[in-house]
Amino acid sequence: AAAVGTSAARHDRRAGGPGLLDALGWALDATLVLGGAVVVWVVCRRGRTENRLDRRLDKTLVRWLPLGALVLLALVLLYAGWSRPGWRSEGRLPGDATFGGIALVQGVLILGLAVVAHLLYRTSPDSRTAIRGFGGPAVAMLSCALGGVMTGGGAQRVSDWLDGSDGSIDGPALVLTWQASVIPPLLVVVAVLCGWFGFRTVQRKRREMDRMAADYPDERKDSTRTRRIAGTRARAALTDRAPLLVGIISAVTLLLGAAALTGAWVTDEVPAKAAGGLPDTVEGAAQASQALGSWLIGFGFILFVTWGRRAYKDPSARRTIGILWDVGTFWPRAAHPFAPPCYAERAVPDLTWRMASWTRATSATGGRLVLSGHSQGSVLAAAAAWQLRPSVRRRVALLTYGSPLERLYGRWFPAHFGPAALTSLHREVDCWRNLYRTTDPIGGPIQLHGDCGPQVDRAALKDPLAYGRTEEHPLPAPILGHGDYQADPAFAEERARLLARLKASVPPPRPEPTPSAAAQGAPEAEGFTPAPADPPGTAG
Structure with missing residues (x-):
């Protein structure tokens, strides 16, 4: 309108x-x-x-x-x-001042957010925090840039289609044209970074191949099998380098956005004759950059639609989108007012109520409970455990596997899942054990330091379970990565150990008084019954 x-x-x-x-x-x-x-x-x-x-x-x-x-x-x-006789379209569409003002305000807000983030980081510095505390401003910069380039590239592409082959119209606002022009240099930076990370991944793959002999001793080595396992480990380690990639791209995007805003303002001030006197090489490069940027945005839009369509047919793509959806909708609506409702506001209270009920159901669980959480489920498990009363929390043990609690949530949201929060959770629950693999691109160790009870992390699980064919594994064992942690014998071993620890530490429940005791007037508090014979279950 x-x-x-x-x-x-x-x-x-x-x-x-x-x-x-x-x-x-x-x-x-x-x-x-x-x-x-x-x-x-x-x-x-x-x-x-x-x-x-x-x-x-x-x-x-x-x-x-x-x-x-x-x-x-x-x-x-x-x-x-x-009807307006004599009125015909000429010049660019309006909006230079509006779009320029929006871009300027966004840049100022992001710089202000960066200053606040830096001050907060200085109060509690931690080397594991993503981008030294600048994770929020960096993601906000990428979000604003995505909106800007989609607007600029889309408008530029539509203006090219409307232009046809017979005439030439100026098209969209000048700011949008400049925003479309900075896409190619940004993609060049991204390509260089991807090439660098690819080179480092190849180096890490070679190091992992050298370590394979120590991980699988007395095994006849197969070069193809070794390369596959080492490559999976090397690619899984890219998750830890994602903050560096985001930080560099955000900084470059901020500089290119400022250059686009300055270029639009300077170009608008330059007279038409002066602009026409530019060297042919400069003018050709500018036009090529604008055209390439608009085409790339059109291709990106088609790619987004295709990826969404692919999610309905490809389980792998659907799983990836589901992971992003889970992370985004975990937080309350105050963090993402335009996103779907937060499912954690329903899942966490329900899980908390069930845990409290199961610990009270002494005849079925013996008053003890192991809360098992995989991947995003481990985040829900931690959030639910924090909501329990201290008396209930002491009867609960945590078993997490493939958990992004420290690797992703702790690094990007240190105020809620940083070392201090995870250490307090470790001290308040009865016991906590965490399983992870070096081939897992999402889950990782909790890495709690200091005097806070028994060690949380078990040594990295072998993946695959067997290098070659054995009597236990007559077929080649698959590389599991982020899934099927229950298939590892370590899972059952750790669960049994947690249950045994809880059984020894939790006092037996008080039974109902027997008829004979009631007839003799024995007080209720005097009676006890043995612990249930059946072992308690695991809530996952």
């Missing part, structure tokens, strides 16, 4: 414009400003608290916003379609 209405209103405000259309233009512009202010107010007001449910806003204003926007768009189309 703003793109269509402002162009027509600007024409009507010229000298000699019709009075009625001029008044309608001012009225529509005021309505657009008011509607934008209302939308910003609604967004800022939503999700600011997790303790109060605001139903009045949902039932009134928010539900009318989409209909109001459509009505406003229809009115603007009627206004812009009114």
